[in-house]
Amino acid sequence: MRRFFPLMLAAVLGACSGAADQAAPPPAPASPTPAPSPSGPAFRGAVEVIDADARAKMGTSWKPGCPVPLHDLRVLRMDHWTFEGTVARGEMIVHEDQAEAVLGAFAEIFEARFPIANMVIANGYIGNDPARAQQNATSAFNCRPAVGSSTLSQHAYGLAVDINPVQNPRVTSAGVTPPDGKAYVDRTQDRPGMIKPGDAVVRAFEKIGWFWGGNYSKVKDYHHFSLTGA
Numbered sequence: 708m709r710r711f712f713p714l715m716l717a718a719v720l721g722a723c724s725g726a727a728d729q730a731a732p733p734p735a736p737a738s739p740t741p742a743p744s745p746s747g748p749a750f751r752g753a754v755e756v757i758d759a760d761a762r763a764k765m766g767t768s769w770k771p772g773c774p775v776p777l778h779d780l781r782v783l784r785m786d787h788w789t790f791e792g793t794v795a796r797g798e799m800i801v802h803e804d805q806a807e808a809v810l811g812a813f814a815e816i817f818e819a820r821f822p823i824a825n826m827v828i829a830n831g832y833i834g835n836d837p838a839r840a841q842q843n844a845t846s847a848f849n850c851r852p853a854v855g856s857s858t859l860s861q862h863a864y865g866l867a868v869d870i871n872p873v874q875n876p877r878v879t880s881a882g883v884t885p886p887d888g889k890a891y892v893d894r895t896q897d898r899p900g901m902i903k904p905g906d907a908v909v910r911a912f913e914k915i916g917w918f919w920g921g922n923y924s925k926v927k928d929y930h931h932f933s934l935t936g937a
Contacts, residue, residue, distance in 0.1 A: 748794055750817040752785030754806040761800065765848075766830030768800075773850035773863060780848060780865055781806040785813055787823040787845075790899055797826025800848035802865030805934060808915040809847070809868065815914070819907030822899050824871055829862070843873040843887075853937075854884065867933035868917075870908065874900035875921070875929035894929070902929055 757765075761782040769777060781803045789795050801809050816823075825842070829849035847868045853860040854877065861867035876888025883889045891901060902908045902921060909919050918936035920928025 747820070748786070750786055750814045752783060752810050752814060754810055755782050755784060757782055757800070761798070761828060764798075764828040764830055765800065768829045768831055768849045768851070770850065774859065775802060775848075775850075775864055779803050782828070783810050783813070783847075785810060785826075786817055787813065787826055788817060788820050790822045790824060792822075795825070797823070797845070798828055799826055799846050799868070800828055800865060801868070802848075805866060805915075812911040812915050812917070815911040816908055819911075821907055822871075824873070824900065843871060843885075845870045855879075855881075861933040861935055861937050866935060867931060868912075869930045870902065870932070871900045872930040874898065875902045877920075877930065878927040879925075891929075 755761075757777050757780055762769075762777070769780075779802060780800050782798055782800050783806060784796065784798045786794050787797050823845050826845040829844070829846040831849070831851075845868070847862065848865040849860070849862040851860055851863060852858060862869075872885055873887045874891050876891055877884040878888075878892055883892060891898070894901070894903070897903075902919070904921065909921075912919060912932045917932045917934050920926070920931035920933070
């Protein structure tokens with residue numbers, strides 16, 4: 708009589724071994740790497756229609772006959788860093804076609820922690836209202852002529868923004884505007900709120916196709932950004 712026990716036993720052991728291999732639980736997944744915690748508060752910003760509050764703050768910066776009707780303008784309400792290292796809420800008005808793009812630019816400026824003295828809705832001509840530039844106000848829409856010209860400024864179309872005019876003055880052969888900006892004419896200085904070639908502010912506006920007045924060949928308008936370059 709032939710004996711099959713060793714072969715049968717080997718077969719059984721092999722089968723059991725295969726079953727055990729198949730039943731073995733998969734290795735536990737590695738613990739996920741925790742996401743880095745944010746380095747600071749997140750930017751908050753919104754594009755909104757011109758409501759009663761914004762219209763009241765505009766004062767004479769808009770009037771019948773301006774090239775852009777009110778319904779084509781939008782108010783941006785957004786966070787910005789202050790010179791004291793805190794976060795403040797500011798607002799400005801721009802053309803609706805550029806509202807989302809400008810908001811995105813300021814989001815990048817916020818991420819870079821660039822300080823802004825104050826951000827307000829312009830409410831009249833720069834020379835007699837009570838001198839917004841002298842108040843170091845960052846603002847946008849203002850239905851007025853360009854400084855020293857009878858031609859309407861790009862601000863009158865909601866297509867220009869001025870940032871920290873004191874730290875970034877307008878410099879011409881006729882002088883410096885605003886006068887407090889004289890302390891910042893030397894652009895080799897590295898002081899808070901100054902806009903420099905290639906910095907986060909310039910890059911943010913270049914990304915949306917806007918031009919910086921600091922690149923003008925004759926006049927240097929360091930606080931000015933516009934869609935058209937004017």
